[in-house]
Amino acid sequence: MGVIVVGVDGSEPATQAALTAARLAVGLGSELRVVCAYGDYEVERVRDDRDLVFTSVEPATEVAEQTIGRLRNAYPSLTASAQAAGGKPAEALLEVAASVDAEMIVVGNKRVQGAARILGSIATEVARKAQCDLHIAYTYARR
Template identity: 45%
Template sequence: MPKIILVGVDGSDSARQAAQTAAELAAATGARLHVVTAVDEKTRVDDDVVLGDVRLLTPGERAEAIATEVANSLAGITAEVHVGLAHGKPGDALVQVAKDIQADLIVVGNRRVQGIGRILGSVATDVAHHAPCDVYIVKTV
């Protein structure tokens, strides 16, 4: 049974469905759930960007807000939910976080990707190929 479950979220319906499944698995097994959003440093914005009277959120702040919102929505399903921010491309970032926290299971959703021969989304494919642990791909399409 997994003790640490990691799920990556990006605000999409697919990721939310994967997070729901991850929370249910965590509740059933007593595992800790880590909800992580990746932010690619290439999309960095200065911290003090202002539009009118409103300061724009940095990509990191937006990513963390997404992870927090998803984690809060799962609080009633499983007791122990942690929120995290990872840096880099989503697939690579999830694999690195899994190594860092010694995750036993990574849960990802599969998005419908255009083009013949594409069964899984690129994040699910990257994670499946490089994960240091088991991967659960939630059918979300």
């Protein structure tokens, strides 16, 4: 039993990719790690010279946890955990996958403009750098 990593951001295409990842995890008897990336820390100095650090860790964790709730509606036997990871989405997915020795990363094929339009910029970067299997999920409504 290995770990499958999927990234989410609260969008419908990301949720569709997560549903594919959940189906694969249940079918393979794997744990699913649902990752939501967040940006850099912001530091603000307050009057008494203390630094307050603000991050979007909590909202990112909440997005991942809400996604797991939706996935468990479709796959009640799913074993899953939520994780917020700092950095750009592709970097965050790759880092988490390496840290848990993932057997697979699942990404969506969300359309983008420009050179990365074939797969999407996140899928392209993950495909170039992944050190495990990669599954690209079809994330558009089927006709």
